[in-house]
Amino acid sequence: MKRKKEPIWIARELSRCSGCRKCEIACSLYHENRIWPTASRITVFMLVPGLEFPHFCVQCEDYPCVSSCPVNALSVSKETAAVLVNNKTCIGCGKCIDACPGRIPHMHPKEKRIVICDLCNGDPQCVKVCREGNWNVLKTVPRREMAYKLYARKPDEITRDLSIKVYGEIGEEYL
Amino acid sequence: MIDGYAGKCLEVNLSNGKIRETTFGDDILRDYVGGRGLAAKILWDRLGHKWEKVDPLEPENLLLFLTGPLTGYFPGGRICVSGKSPQSNGTVGSTLSGEFGVELRCAGYDGIIVTGQSEKPVYLFIKDSDIELRDAQHVWGKDGKHTVASLTKECRNLLRTRYPRFGEWKEPSMLYVGPAGENKVRTAIVGSKWAHAAGYGGYGAVMGSKRLKAVVVRGTGPLPEVADIGKVKRLINRVCADVYENELWRRWGTGSSGYEVGAKTSSEPVRNWQEEWHDEKSFGVDKFENRVWMKQYWGDFGCPTTCMKLSCVKDGKYKGAITDNPDYEMQAYLGPNLGIFTPEENVFLTSLLDDLGLCGIQTGNVMGFTAELYQRKILTCNDLDGLELEWGNTENFAALARKIAYREGIGHILAEGIYRAAVKIGKMKEKNLLPYAVQSKGVGIGAHGIRSGKDYPEIISYACSVQGGDHTSTAGLPLDGGGSELMEIFNDSGVYCNFNGFSVPRNTRFEFYTAVTGVKLTRKEWVRTKALKVLQLQRAMLLLGGPDLKWAPRKHDDNPPRFYEPLPSGPYKGKATVKQDVEDYKRRYYKAVGWDREGIPQRETLNRLGLQDVDKVLEKIR
Numbered sequence: 001m002k003r004k005k006e007p008i009w010i011a012r013e014l015s016r017c018s019g020c021r022k023c024e025i026a027c028s029l030y031h032e033n034r035i036w037p038t039a040s041r042i043t044v045f046m047l048v049p050g051l052e053f054p055h056f057c058v059q060c061e062d063y064p065c066v067s068s069c070p071v072n073a074l075s076v077s078k079e080t081a082a083v084l085v086n087n088k089t090c091i092g093c094g095k096c097i098d099a100c101p102g103r104i105p106h107m108h109p110k111e112k113r114i115v116i117c118d119l120c121n122g123d124p125q126c127v128k129v130c131r132e133g134n135w136n137v138l139k140t141v142p143r144r145e146m147a148y149k150l151y152a153r154k155p156d157e158i159t160r161d162l163s164i165k166v167y168g169e170i171g172e173e174y175l
Numbered sequence: 176m177i178d179g180y181a182g183k184c185l186e187v188n189l190s191n192g193k194i195r196e197t198t199f200g201d202d203i204l205r206d207y208v209g210g211r212g213l214a215a216k217i218l219w220d221r222l223g224h225k226w227e228k229v230d231p232l233e234p235e236n237l238l239l240f241l242t243g244p245l246t247g248y249f250p251g252g253r254i255c256v257s258g259k260s261p262q263s264n265g266t267v268g269s270t271l272s273g274e275f276g277v278e279l280r281c282a283g284y285d286g287i288i289v290t291g292q293s294e295k296p297v298y299l300f301i302k303d304s305d306i307e308l309r310d311a312q313h314v315w316g317k318d319g320k321h322t323v324a325s326l327t328k329e330c331r332n333l334l335r336t337r338y339p340r341f342g343e344w345k346e347p348s349m350l351y352v353g354p355a356g357e358n359k360v361r362t363a364i365v366g367s368k369w370a371h372a373a374g375y376g377g378y379g380a381v382m383g384s385k386r387l388k389a390v391v392v393r394g395t396g397p398l399p400e401v402a403d404i405g406k407v408k409r410l411i412n413r414v415c416a417d418v419y420e421n422e423l424w425r426r427w428g429t430g431s432s433g434y435e436v437g438a439k440t441s442s443e444p445v446r447n448w449q450e451e452w453h454d455e456k457s458f459g460v461d462k463f464e465n466r467v468w469m470k471q472y473w474g475d476f477g478c479p480t481t482c483m484k485l486s487c488v489k490d491g492k493y494k495g496a497i498t499d500n501p502d503y504e505m506q507a508y509l510g511p512n513l514g515i516f517t518p519e520e521n522v523f524l525t526s527l528l529d530d531l532g533l534c535g536i537q538t539g540n541v542m543g544f545t546a547e548l549y550q551r552k553i554l555t556c557n558d559l560d561g562l563e564l565e566w567g568n569t570e571n572f573a574a575l576a577r578k579i580a581y582r583e584g585i586g587h588i589l590a591e592g593i594y595r596a597a598v599k600i601g602k603m604k605e606k607n608l609l610p611y612a613v614q615s616k617g618v619g620i621g622a623h624g625i626r627s628g629k630d631y632p633e634i635i636s637y638a639c640s641v642q643g644g645d646h647t648s649t650a651g652l653p654l655d656g657g658g659s660e661l662m663e664i665f666n667d668s669g670v671y672c673n674f675n676g677f678s679v680p681r682n683t684r685f686e687f688y689t690a691v692t693g694v695k696l697t698r699k700e701w702v703r704t705k706a707l708k709v710l711q712l713q714r715a716m717l718l719l720g721g722p723d724l725k726w727a728p729r730k731h732d733d734n735p736p737r738f739y740e741p742l743p744s745g746p747y748k749g750k751a752t753v754k755q756d757v758e759d760y761k762r763r764y765y766k767a768v769g770w771d772r773e774g775i776p777q778r779e780t781l782n783r784l785g786l787q788d789v790d791k792v793l794e795k796i797r
Contacts, residue, residue, distance in 0.1 A: 016472075018470070018472040018474045018481040019473060020472075020475070020477065020478050020481055021274075021476050021477060022477060029408060034397040034400070034404075035248070035398045036396070036398070037277070037281065038281065038394075038395040039397065045345055046274075046345075046346060047327060047331075048327075049323065049368040050470065050473070050487075055343075103342060104342075105342060106342030106343065107341045107342055109396065110396070132415070133415070133419060133479055134422075134425075135481075154343065155343050166469050166487065167469075167487055167497065168489050170489065170494065173320075173321075175324075
């Protein structure tokens with residue numbers, strides 16, 4: 001019997017990331033049937049070596065990307081709470097990138113449309129590979145009333161924070 | 176076209192700034208695969224006829240950055256750097272981990288062939304088909320970490336400006352040289368991600384001689400299409416599952432060897448290999464783990480092992496040092512080999528050599544050699560520009576490393592690498608100093624000794640390798656076994672990390688190759704034909720040598736004299752390599768790979784492999 005899907009969230013512990021990018025591989029294999037890192041809905045930034053972390057949609061409570069879309073190409077999944085992109089409607093204008101506090105959405109590298117995490121219809125592939133390898137940066141949890149938007153940060157901002165944690169004041173020099 | 180390839184390489188002529196695309200026929204790709212194999216083929220075809228006249232540090236040498244069809248697919252992506260080696264005058268397929276190979280393939284290229292020499296320092300920027308040679312004068316002279324920081328910022332800005340609609344640009348991947356490469360130091364690396372290096376071969380010096388500071392690449396396409404994606408997915412999972420089972424390898428990486436290879440197998444260089452045993456628990460992996468590791472798992476594209484550990488010294492005298500792990504080779508060569516047994520000092524030296532762009536193995540080797548000469552009073556404080564080079568004196572070894580990178584004082588001689596330095600200082604001191612040089616064919620030997628007989632290398636591993644002292648490419652029998660150089664040629668030509676292949680059956684890699692390329696290949700076929708071809712090419716170029724050095728196989732297919740001295744301490748005290756055993760094994764090996772009694776590839780072997788042109792050129796040395 002199939003369990004009824006419930007809204008989920010991917011909890012994240014960024015400083016554990018090894019930078020292996022298996023999440024990008026799994027995501028692009030699932031969505032594109034290719035290994036295609038730039039088309040992946042999750043991106044591992046490593047702006048400074050040692051400060052790797054996955055960057056992907058946090059599903060803000062108020063979904064500013066959805067309301068910014070001029071052509072209503074974005075919607076919220078009732079089942080999983082993920083942001084869904086209607087590829088046919090999307091015009092690739094990039095307004096959702098500017099609306100996102102973490103500038104997380106990005107353009108598909110070949111097609112004129114935006115790429116946003118769809119939570120793999122409730123069974124996120126990135127989480128699977130991350131846990132398989134015991135890195136446990138990512139974990140699927142039920143979605144409750146929380147301030148998820150807090151996690152929507154720009155890559156440079158996250159890098160700065162991780163630098164303080166990993167390298168302390170030494171890291172300042174390389175930011 | 177065969178699947179699994181982007182189908183074209185970039186060719187960059189630094190003398191005139193021209194950039195064009197080059198392609199290789201299916202027959203060449205089928206035979207030579209990529210990486211190390213393809214490098215040998217390209218070098219032979221373009222330089223083979225005048226090989227012995229080519230100076231590796233002159234513009235006519237080629238610098239190759241080559242991926243293979245398995246790069247990005249077989250877990251643990253790598254890139255192979257090659258050219259004529261300023262260490263051996265032969266060729267080395269020097270591979271290093273990182274994202275570069277994957278980015279390059281996603282940009283649509285299987286490799287980059289660099290020719291000529293630029294007038295001014297430049298770096299090569301590649302964003303898919305948007306390719307440009309850019310001025311690098313502002314980063315020339317910068318150390319590894321600052322080069323990465325500076326060019327990452329610059330190139331992300333470039334991407335942002337040129338492609339503003341994409342969103343946030345992930346950093347491009349980069350290969351670069353530090354000051355040592357710029358100064359054409361023969362122990363210089365091509366570096367990546369602060370702490371990764373292609374060390375064997377000395378290609379940092381070649382890159383520096385071409386005034387190419389860095390290559391920066393961002394590819395936005397998919398990896399090249401494969402023949403059977405379903406099978407590739409299953410094979411990726413199989414390799415990963417095997418690796419995950421082996422948790423301790425993942426947890427401690429090669430860091431456990433810093434103690435283990437000394438204490439247990441007694442095959443670690445201690446004070447320039449005067450000993451190979453130590454029981455210093457201060458150098459145990461637990462000390463590294465608890466005192467300096469910031470990340471337990473640190474890895475590169477698609478890697479299930481993530482054997483590297485991120486180390487950082489946050490306080491005290493060595494504050495500011497950041498490196499990976501350090502992995503076993505750095506642990507040994509910049510630790511016990513210099514009489515150093517504390518994690519912080521070892522991390523500091525490794526980080527410093529990363530920054531200077533020096534190879535920890537080759538430079539650790541030549542510094543150990545120098546310290547032994549000091550111990551034996553052959554070199555004095557005066558010869559060393561005032562440095563008292565006592566074992567364990569970290570500060571002074573750091574000072575010596577800087578001298579080497581900048582070719583100052585004694586550093587100018589040591590920058591020539593272990594063999595040339597030993598000959599030069601020997602002439603100065605009128606003494607044969609080669610007994611203290613632990614090297615093979617100009618390449619310092621990796622940190623796994625052969626005397627105890629308990630470690631993986633065998634008694635001819637280094638003596639007969641076409642890559643000299645390279646511990647990742649060791650010679651041995653049977654030819655299709657784990658200790659065979661022919662099997663290593665596959666890893667370096669498919670271009671992926673051999674560390675992820677340890678626990679999977681030896682045939683899996685060939686299954687993987689077939690699933691990616693659609694070309695059937697068995698282990699037998701590989702060993703009997705294709706790998707042998709690469710081996711003969713590499714052997715031929717090694718024996719042809721260069722303007723300053725040539726190797727005579729009868730004399731130089733041998734271990735360093737030190738390996739014939741009995742081990743003075745430890746559980747295998749008294750054990751030494753027996754010369755007659757080496758000669759016997761050598762004879763069997765020569766026969767198996769089709770070399771004559773002198774170690775020169777035989778005409779029949781070359782004809783059978785279709786290498787008639789090699790046979791003709793080898794007439795010169797027969």
